[in-house]
Amino acid sequence: MSAVVVVHGGAWAIPDDLAKASVDGVKAAACEGFSVLKKGGSALDAVEAAVKVMEDNTVFNSGHGAALNSDGEVELDAIIMDGRTLASGAVSSVKNIANPVSLARAVMEKTAHSMLTSRGANLFAESIGMATVPTDALVTEYERSEWTKHKTYAAGVMEDFNSQWAHDTVGAVAVDCAGNVACATSTGGIRNKMVGRVGDSPIIGCGGYADNSSGAVSCTGHGESILKVTLARLILSRVEQGKTVAEASQMSLRYMSDRVCGAGGAIVVSPSRQWAATFTTERMAWAAVDQDVLWYGLNPKERFKEQVSQ
Ligand code: ASP
Secondary structure, eight states, X not given: OOOEEEEEEEEEOOOHHHHHHHHHHHHHHHHHHHHHHHTTOOHXXXXXXXXXXXXXXXTSSSSTTOOXXXXXXXXXXXXXXXXXXXXXXXXXXXXXXXXXHHHHHHHHHHSSOSXXXXXXXXXXXXXXXXXXXXXXXXXXXXXXXXXXXXXXXXHHHHHHTTTOOOOOOEEEEEEOTTSOEEEEEEEOOSTTOOTTOOOSTTSBTTTEEEETTTEXXXXXXXXXXXXXXXXXXXXXXXXXXXXXXXXXXXXXXXXXXXXXXXXXXXXXXXXXXXEEEEESSSEEEEEEEETTEEEEESSTTOOEEEEOOO
């Protein structure tokens, strides 16, 4: 059976000067995830690898280059979930970990818990010997100057994102050769968020969900809206009712827009290898590798393809 990986680099009004770097970034992440799958790696390994590539890429709001909170500090959230067992691990409000997705995986695999937050997450990272970085090492000049320009959460988001409550969180979903699915999502949240604010991204069923019986989802967009409709689980419940992954995503995003005026995006893959990348924001950088073909897009209804470079 062939494997599929889909990634997103966040749903929001991506400005033209970040467009190419965002598309290049998601293409590179999808190829990395696919090369893990091609070597026989699990869906879980593939989503972690793909998300790490984007956490290390400063164009995205996760890991290095994350959005800053109202105190001008990074506070990172991430989740990973294994569709075989429904095991999940998450971290929230971590400050000096370059790859929060790997810490989330360690929470899943090495603790009896599903989420660790803030100081507790950092103490756990230390206890397993995970490298830390100085907090300022994750702050880019670009993000510092954007933060200085936009003093308040609401005004900044409205101005910057063209009325779209979103920013460039990253995520990945995959189905491996054995038919197992997994998801991962990682974010710095929304610029100028209150200290301690946690959005949808690390919350199971909201920022992500994976279940071998229906599929895997990673969400992006206005966290408080996604939380209200439990977007990832909502999409999968529609898949369970017989909708295709594309229909389920479109219906659920439309519901979020009608019910709570929230905009966002989602990527989905099913155990039968259906996949979709859908959004209601102006743009979302996404890429997928399916049978050695790399698909990608940025604007609504855009779907380019090229052969995966070996
Ligand atoms: N959902 C993320 C949050 O609210 C932001 C995003 O997806 O851009 O923290």
